[in-house]
Amino acid sequence: MLLDNIRLSVRNLRHRPKRSWLTILGILIGVAAVIALVSLGQGMQRSITQEFEAFGYNVVMIAGHGGHHLGMGAMLGTYDFQLDLAPLQKISGVEAVGGVLVKTPYISAGRREGYLLTWGMAPELMQAFGNYYKPELGRALNPGETQTAVLGSNVAQDLGLSVGDKFVIETLEFEVVGLLERRADPDVNYAIMVPIATLQELVGERNRFSLVMIRTAQHGHAGHDAASIAKEVRRMVTEQRGKDDLNVHTTGEMLDLMQNLVGILQAALGGIAAISLLVGGVGVMNTMYTAVLERTREIGVMKAVGARRRHILWLFLLESGFMGLIGGVLGALTGLLIAVGIKFSAPLFISGTQLEVGFSPGLMLGVLSFSFVLGALSGFFPARDAAKLPPVEALRYE
Amino acid sequence: MIQLKNAHKIYPMGEISVQALRGLDLTIKPGEFVAIMGPSGSGKSTLMHLLGCLDLPSDGLVQLDGQDVTKLDEDTLAQIRGKKIGFVFQTFNLIPTLTAQENVELPLFFQGVPRRERSARSVELLRKVGLNDRIHHKPAQLSGGERQRVAIARALANDPEIILADEPTGNLDSESGEAILKLLEQLNRESKTIILVTHNPEAAAYAHRIVRIKDGRLLEEVFNNTNKGVAYAAR
Incomplete structure (x- = not known):
């Protein structure tokens, strides 16, 4: 019917x-x-x-106030800051600590040139976050290297560079050793990553960071550990600087x-x-x-x-x-x-x-x-x- | 058998109310062929609505096969109409989106008859009214006479005892009209009760009894024993 x-x-x-x-x-x-x-x-x-899964939920990040924006290059503060990272390494549960300095120095690669986003990054840090900063071609930065670079997929294309090619940042020549997998974050895809010590030297900003990343144990699981470590980090950072002027967050919080x-x-x-x-x-x-x-x-x-x-x-x-x-x-x-x-x-x-x-x-x-x-x-x-x-x-x- | 006893019908029309029926008595026996005649405004349509269980009287009694229908709700009335009464209208009133066969199936559908049975029954009825080659035509593709025959087939769908035809020839040329009246006459011979509402005397002549109404009252009844020969019975 x-x-x-x-x-x-x-x-x-x-x-x-x-x-x-x-x-x-x-x-x-x-x-x-x-x-x-x-x-x-x-x-x-x-x-x-x-993206957060690849990066891990149990990462504590320290950055200057302000300048939040979506993506993993997130938390790049509006200003760089000075910090002694050695004490942070001693907190129990901390697996790796490393700083990132982000600058836009003068880049030239053959006939292509310009002021481009450049990340100075501790090679140890890049390896610790190998799931996220994953080379699609070549390899990651190695500790002890000074004039090597890993490029985001977009910037590599724009500059016409691939593994083995050379280019110049300000006055120093770098060799491309790896190209990163494409990520959702354009800050990564447009990044030129070089050892942080070299970049700090180049721009004359020794011991300064735009961002500090701390990987804690139980990588990849959301938990209270990262949160309590973050609390400890905040306490130490405030003590060291004499003021509470930096953001300390876990990736879990950022994801939420x-x-x-x-x-x-x-x-x-x-x-x-x-x-x-x-x-x-x-x-x-x-x-x-x-x-x-x-x-x-x-x-x-x-x-x-x-x-x-x-x-x-x-x-x-x-x-x-x-x-x-x-x-x-x-x-x-x-x-x-x-x-x-x-x-x-x-x-x-x-x-x-x-x-x-x-x-x-x-x-x-x-x-x-x-x-x-x-x-x-x-x-x-x-x-x-x-x-x-x-x-x-x-x-x-x- | 339909009986009206002292039937009144009052339509409220704003401030005033119109008395369409003023105490009408009428009995129609099984197998009769009755014509109801009267000028417009005589209460003819109202009478037809009551006989067809389409409407209920304001006062008085309507009995269908001994059952008082004035106490029944709308859905029960609908079911009774579907089963016991077949309607034929002046304007055919076929559903334009449906084919001839589907139009005939409609009353069967509302009675919950299964599809296969509906289909067989509708084809049989369309054949009976002489439309075997028009089964899948839509009403718009049919002539007036053909449409009225579809309507008659539809009226017969549930094999009702009573066929209520309201000016069935009003919109037809005389030839098609005569064919329709002959068809009604044949149905009457097959023991259907036919109630024909008309103001055409030639059409009324097919009936065995002519009921004239005026101002909501019965005016006279005429018995017609031999076809088209008229005999008056005083009232």
């Missing part, structure tokens, strides 16, 4: 194709917007999590912060998209009221030949539910296409952007059933009106 009801409903939709499609379009736009935004948001969340930010962003955008979905529902309701009005006489005839209220109710509910469902299916596909389109076109407008599209079957299923229910709900009041029409009045309707 349901099957026959469905056939009847589809027949009615096809009878007024233009209006049906326009109504469906309203739902489609709403669903597409929600799917596109949520997929991109989920992709963003997933890639952030992946970023996940929260992305979550809020996603909720806000999703909310706006949901409004368009709601407008689509109003469109369905409008169409259904018109349909009931148009088919009043038909409703009267059906009642005359034995249709009960629930027959009429179902007929219209299925009709509006279908519009919702079709809009949902097409909208989901369109939304995914839009998300994938944004993923591929975003780097053309903002170079270095890397977006992921998170496809989740759960979301799809949820949106599809939601759009069916939205359609049916929007159709409910018109359908109930139709079902309640007295047969004589409906028959007399011109």
Whole structure:
């Protein structure tokens, strides 16, 4: 019986194709917007999590105040600072301590030249975070080296350099020994990484750091250890400097912060998209009221030949539910296409952007059933009106 | 058998109310062919609605096969209509989106008849009304006479005892109209009760009894024993 009801409903939709499609379009736009935004948001969340997984959750970072921005080059403070790292090494649970100094010295590689982002990094540190600063070609920096460099994938391409090539920073010549795997963080992809001692010497900033990273035990697990070590680090740093002017955070905290930010962003955008979905529902309701009005006489005839209220109710509910469902299916596909389109076109407008599209079957299923229910709900009041029409009045309707 | 006892119908129209029926008694026995005639505004349509269980009287009694229908709810009435009464309208009132066969299947569908059975029954009925080659046509592809025959097939779907035809020839040329009346006459011979609402005397002449109403009251009843020969019975 349901099957026959469905056939009847589809027949009615096809009878007024233009209006049906326009109504469906309203739902489609709403669903597409929600799917596109949520997929991109989920992709963003997933890639952030992946980055932190590669980096480890149990890393304590010290940086100058301010200058937070998303990504793993994060926490690069607005100013560099002086710090004696030796005492930090002695805290129990600390596996590796190393500093990073970020500068933009003058680089020249053949005919290409400019002031480029350069990370002075302790080779030990790069090896300790080998999962994150992972050479795709060649190798990482080795302790004891002075004039070697590892390049991020973008800067290597821009400078036209590969493993074995030589280039100049200020006055010193460096040899490229490795190219890093692509990461989500543009600060890494555009980084020229050289031994920190050499860079400190070059720019005359001995013992100064932009960032200090401390890897603690139980690498890769979120836990209280990193947090208590961070507390100890903060105490020591404050004592050493005589003031509490540096940020000390764990990567676990940073992950939470970023996940929260992305979550809020996603909720806000999703909310706006949901409004368009709601407008689509109003469109369905409008169409259904018109349909009931148009088919009043038909409703009267059906009642005359034995249709009960629930027959009429179902007929219209299925009709509006279908519009919702079709809009949902097409909208989901369109939304995914839009998300994938944004993923591929975003780097053309903002170079270095890397977006992921998170496809989740759960979301799809949820949106599809939601759009069916939205359609049916929007159709409910018109359908109930139709079902309640007295047969004589409906028959007399011109 | 349908019985109306002292049926009143009052329509509230804003401040005033219109009395469409003012105490009407009428009994229609099984197998009768009755024509109901009257000028417009006589209460003819209201009477038809009551006979068809489409509406209930404001006062008085309507009995269908001995059952008082005035106490029943809308859904029960719908079921009774679907099973016991077949409607034929002046404007055919076919569902434009459905084929001839699907239109005929509709009353069966509402009674919960399984699909296979519906399909067989509808084809049989369309053959009976002479439309075997129009089964899959939509109403728009059919002539007026053909549409009315689909409507009659639809009215017969659940094998009701009563066919209620409201001006069935009103929108047809005389030839098609006559064919429709002949079809109703044939159905009557097959023991269906036919109630024909019309103001066309030629159409009414097919009936065995002509009921005239005026101002919501029964004016006179005319018995017609031989076809098209008229005999008056004083009231």
